[in-house]
Amino acid sequence: MPDKPEAETVEIFIMGKKYEVPKGLTIMKAMEYSGYQYIRGVGCRGGFCGACATIYRLEGDYKLHTDLACQTTVQDGMYLTQLPFTPAGRKEYDLEELQVSNNPLLDLYPELARCVSCNTCTKTCPQDLEVMDFVNEAIRGNVGKVAELSFDCIQCGLCAARCPAEIPHHHVGQLARRIYGRYQAPESEHLEERVEEIKNGVFDDDLEELVNLPEEELRERYENREIES
């Protein structure tokens, strides 16, 4: 920062090595500032892709904290490493062949039954999801509830890394959302109607017109388009 000659800094430890970094940076930017170059373990930089899972401890605090590197600001005395990927077996399945009534979640992931309700997964989740609750709903075969409770999961895998029962929570949630979408979510009538209209060529002429428009006019129309609020 050229206008502030002496920027305030904090001291952090990346994989045990000490660095002075400007205060206010995210963990991700602090790592780049310290000379690390991301090839993996980074994605959207906006807290949505789940690629930059990070674990850290703070000086004088026994707790192991978990977060996303792109969303968390560095603190003085932070000991951190990234854990961008957790090996967790994802089962192969054909969505068309799964039977909701037979508890496919437990069938495909019987390790769910090893849950001891320690709640570590919930405490770990950087999205603040009630992970243990959806694991319990999965044991009971309540696919809809698992889909609902896991909806904001970004598949970072931190829960699976911490679980003493070795459950791949994020894959279970994903399976539940897929089953829910395929078999249980109510169909959207508007969407069905619109798809039918498209199939029947209702919009063919409009589309044809757009395709043949000169770029300048297309740009103008785009900029002046109606946006629903």
Add this chain to the structure above:
Amino acid sequence: MDLTNSDRELTAEVEELSGENIFSCYQCGKCSAGCPFTDEMDLLPNQVLRKVQMGDESVLDSNTPWTCASCLSCEVDCPKGNNVPAIMEAIREISLRKNLDRVDLNELKTKELPEIALVSNLRKKTG
């Protein structure tokens, strides 16, 4: 079996894991008399206890602790108030804590098994 050389490590470990006094067993055999699964076992429950008293590690290879269903009929019958199922559990735990699971989840046919069966089995037979 060499009893003189045994330092009874196993005995101490089972006592610690189960919280029971193994030596209070005087081999009356009531646990085995009441056990509904002795015909599936390679050692009778009272024989398991005797071997643990002697520090005989061959009990770790016995199928008896894995056949035990923790039904507690031996516990209610024991005149010495021994929690025999806890002793069976301690022997299971010695293996499970070495990461030697008795049940392989990858081999399991889980289809049609209710959660109550899976949860209880995996709690007793995986570490």
Add this chain to the structure above:
Amino acid sequence: MREITYYPGCSLKDTAKGFEDSALKVSKELDVNLKELSRWNCCGTVYSLTDDNLMKQLGPIRNLIRARDEGSDELYTLCSMCDNTLKRANSLIRGEEDKRDKINNFMDQERDYEGSVEVHHYLELLRDILGWDEVRDRVVAPLESLNVAPYYGCMLTRPKEIGLDDPHEPTVFDELVESLGGTPVDFPYETECCGSYNTVDNEEMVLNKAQTITAGAKKSGADVIITACPLCHFNLDRRQADLLEVAPNHKPVPVIYFTQLMAVAFGYPEVNNFDEHAIDPREALELKTKAGSKR
């Protein structure tokens, strides 16, 4: 109407729906509202017998904490495995201070639990609070000539300190059957284990035990067996059906939950969800009772 806090457990939401549906119906008839805990987790099904592994106690204790946090000092169960595990975990908390401290320290997001919640089985509500006369009063289709084998299994009566009845000569099911107008039959395997969780990795052992127990009930003249345990139910019902494939001469005996028997006698056989049973009990029940004829 009496309101009680109720912990269903996983099976009653999945493979044992008929157990829950019938319990809800008969409770309504008895003027009891079963209010389900709004949040609960698996109880663990089997109590951990290891002295130093407290991790496996967290599941049941967390449920007791939730009951307390929802303002209940009593928690009612239907499943005998849940009942047993919750009661024993509670007793651990009450009796062993060092373990209680460790568990409370580990569960650092929850307010400390000291064992304030009292866990009861639904059968205790019937026997000790409502009384058999209350039950008898609601019967519209007495089980007249129905012979019922009471299968207590393990978890209702053992260990002694936790059991709700005598571990050798329990009577609570017999009293229930009598108050429904049926005849309890004495059979030798009332309290003998069905093989429990060995059904997962030693199916044959459980098949043999299912044969012994059900044939014993049949020999004693039973038309139907009653249970309070979804795992006993699976092992005696589903495994009996498996048994019929290898032993076609076996004479099957249907196995139902005690609340389903109550629903039959109270005139609501339709709530029982008997479609989920492998051995269909309807024929045995309809032949020997006036089920369905009154309402």
